[in-house]
Amino acid sequence: MRILARARWLVGVAALLLFAVLSLCVGPAGAADRPVVRVGVLKFGTVTWELDTVRANHFDDEAGITLQLVELAGNPATQVALQAEAVDVIVSDWLWASRMRAAGTALSFIPYSTAVGALVVPNGSPIRTVGDLKGKRVGVAGSPLDKSWLLLKAVARDRHGLALEREAQAFFAAPPLLNRKLADGEFDAVLTFWPFAARLEAEGMRVVASVADLLAALGLSAEVPALGYVFREEWAVKNPAALAGFQRATARAKSLLADSDSAWDRLTPLMQAENETVRLRLRDRYREGIPRRWGAEEQAAAARLYTLLAGLGGRDLVGDSPVIAEGVFWPGPAPNLAP
Template identity: 70%
Template sequence: MTKGWGAAGCTRRTTLLAAAALLSFAAARPVRAAERPVIRAGVLKFGTVSWELDTVRANRFDEAAGIELRLVELAGNPATQVALQAGGVEIIVSDWLWVSRMRAKGEALSFIPYSTAVGALVVSAGSGIASIADLRGRRIGVAGSPLDKSWLLLKALAGDRHGLALDRDAQAFFGAPPLLNNKIADGDLDAVLTFWPFAARLEAKGMRALMTVSDMLAALGQPATLPSIGYVFREEWARANPAALAGFQTATAKAKTLLLQSDAAWERLAQLMQAEDDATFRTLRDRYREGIPRSWTAEERDGAGRLYKLLARLGGRELVGDAPAIAPGTFWTGGE
């Protein structure tokens, strides 16, 4: 045996080697989950937001960005808003009009873009409706309430371009999107103005998008590619956790890029999408991709201010509250 390496020496050598290995591992290992800030996102189980955030988790984009993303499934959009306000989640998806209204009431929420997709006015393939002018006397299903923003825009366009007062010159039926989809499929409605995932499902069945909400905005002189909905969070949380928010933005941007470029990335989402056939699957995928925001600059934010004023004129206090203009700070710009 070599001098100096008896049994005790071997033990010491083994201990030193083990310690060195542990130090090397500690230096090289990624940040453990317990050390990453947790972001709880309130989602609807089968909502489109789940597609993006599930992609983040499946590809460990959150880990790479130094955060741990947890999805909290909730029953509906009002439930997500309540959860955010109560501190049960850090992030939800909602529209910037609601964010502005909450800020005007003293609740400091902020918004970053998620999607430009809104919805469309859909008619059956063989319908004689070729333009908005043909809506006179028709039965129109509207997803939501009489204060739905898309309905307000459609009414404004019908009045400005065709002299139609749709409240008087057509029959409007307000309801939940799945019900309206069934009604137009059964022939009980002549047209449906609905949110984009439900419009996509109708398109996949051979129906025709007469006009998208983006088309309506453009026709009214408004920005057509403005992000309509976005990730919403408490400003206080964002200022206290800037690295966590930056990590969330990085992770979701990676998910958007993957879903834009890779058809294979969508295959694992098929069950979550609840696509009953290949046509529905492809149409939902394509409409999601079309809604990925391409730009978010001062120009878009200024455009939102102009659109707010139009919506305030169309919907009044019931829609926007007492604020005549969009509340400062509605759009998060990095905490400056």
């Protein structure tokens, strides 16, 4: 009897071990039935901070989805991947989404971040306002159609009577090069994206004006999310549970990153911060960019901003649509915002 009982016990243990192995192979119960949301990302892009937080804390599991990150080489590659249906979601701006929608590709937008960039100068610089840029060497991240550059020119023109394209020396280059040249004294100021502006701040540089300040100077809301999660409308209509789960999961990640300092510790390798001062500045600037509101007021402000940018950048920037395309903002509440 003892031998028989022991044999039964061994069979039971083996069955439990087999069940455990199979569970590891197939994942959590029901995982195969959950919708998969494929997000195109840059390997060290700031959006990975939020999405890695989603996966590390199983917010996607709890929201009833499986989040997959698809690493791509650059922003143009993410846009191509979305159009080719190789991914379901990317981070882009509503300007591009509207242009594509007006051209016949129905893309939609939900908020991700209000952070854009800033005009930065050495701490001892005499430049205090946009009007002080006359005759200065200004490095600009991107191209002459960069939205921040267009806004800076508009503020210089409307508030200071200054035509920057003629009365300052603008140099267009990649952000890392701009940071080095500002540090070496080759530029008097740089207008750059927020992660690179944060690094300059951590080195003791001074912000003259953020893009939010430029918007406010032009009478526009500084709370308009510049960047968002962009997806194909057709995909969202066919997969409402996937989109809703994605919104819930990213909202929880935003809330955690807004409130918990320890949640940032595991993100340090992804942040590629040169030192602790830079890491903390990146964290703080990310938090400032978390959108809290996305209603009729913010959407109307975005539409006004689109019209302004269309006037500044013309068809090269917005294509054939001088006004924002109807339907580009996904309807209904925005549950992906942090509470």
